[in-house]
Amino acid sequence: MQRRHFTAALAASVAAPLVRAQAWPARPIRVLVGYPPGGFTDVTARLVCDKLQARLGQPVIVDNKPGANGIVAVDTLAKAAPDGQTFAVVIAAHAANTTLYKKLPYDPVKDLAPVSLIGLSPLVLAVNNEAPYRNARELVAYAKANPGKISYGSSGNGSAVHLSTELLKSLTGTHMVHIPYRGSAAALTDLLGGQIQLFGDAAQGLISPGKAGKVRLVGVASDKRLPALPDVPTFEEQGVTGFVASTWAGVLAPAGTPAPIVKRVADEIATIVRQDDVRARLEAMGTIPAGSGPADFGKFIADETAKWGKVIREAKVTLD
Known part of the structure; x- marks a missing residue:
């Protein structure tokens, strides 16, 4: 008798999640x-x-x-x-x-x-239109020749852009200064105004200003180009091996x-x-x-x- 009760209880406990799943979603x-x-x-x-x-x-x-x-x-x-x-x-x-x-x-x-x-969503890096570098190769060369002269903005400490740009620095042996912002919009505003020289974001945030010519998109951190930005080369294409970040x-x-x-x-x-x-x-x-x-x-x-x-x-x- 006890064994039957135990077996029934065990079966009920196993079946309970399945019953809930079959009735789901009820609200x-x-x-x-x-x-x-x-x-x-x-x-x-x-x-x-x-x-x-x-x-x-x-x-x-x-x-x-x-x-x-x-x-x-x-x-x-x-x-x-x-x-x-x-x-x-x-x-x-x-x-x-x-x-x-x-x-x-x-x-x-x-x-x-x-x-x-x-x-x-692979990250895209953008520079001010007045910057003396027009692509990723030139950006890296400038950063190597001018350590600490490039300030890059991100949407905050620990954000994907912050960590990805730190990865870029490590891969290229460059020194750039991090400026954290409270969100991407403020960082993009300062890039447009020339207060910072580099900014990265998920592609969604840079497609429009890039296509409008407000900023220069220097590269995509992906293993292949994005359909939304077919004219923007990857960093891999530009000689920055291993810089894949999304x-x-x-x-x-x-x-x-x-x-x-x-x-x-x-x-x-x-x-x-x-x-x-x-x-x-x-x-x-x-x-x-x-x-x-x-x-x-x-x-x-x-x-x-x-x-x-x-x-x-x-x-x-x-x-x-």
Whole structure:
């Protein structure tokens, strides 16, 4: 008799997540974004969430929770119930934060579950039109001949642009001075005004000013040119070997979220980013669609954490 009760209880505990997954979603889903509206993370999240809402038959609500390089939103996710009702869209800073900060309010491996990589957005570097260098090769040559004369702006300490430019410095043996800003818009304004000489961003932020001739785009940190910027060569093409750096957007869930729900969301995202209209929109933003599964995204995050951890340690970048 006791054995029957034990077996029934065990079967119920195993079946419970499957039952919840089959009934899911029964109410609106919240997707946390750790950055303000209008930027790369928010635009990418809303593009996917609009399509996800139609496919799941429930509202999918983007909830912007900016702060601490995305940590505020991820901490909220880590503490959310693992019932498939809360997800988050994170970017490259999420992987960097593991090394940047001495202590995080969550465990990035134990408290979170990878769902899917939405896409990669290779970084683009821009210079002021009055700068004495017109391409990446000339930029590197000038930086070598004039150590400390180039100031580069980023959207903040520990941002993808900050760490990527530190990688560029390491690869080329140059010294450039970092000027952190509170967001990309302020940095771009100072580049236009000549207060800084170099600025990088996800392609989305530089396509328009580049095509309008307001800034000079000197290179793409990718292994091949972007469809949105076919005339801008990669750094690899210009002799800067190994300078491949992207920000990216991907979806996480709280650890313990039922595997069938995680897989369902990953499968839906893979389908969404392959739709012609979504692919065209992403590529117009300079983003390469991905749509990976949970296991592949988990490995990707681990690789990114190791890559940027090395850059952070070598450049001695720390945040409190």
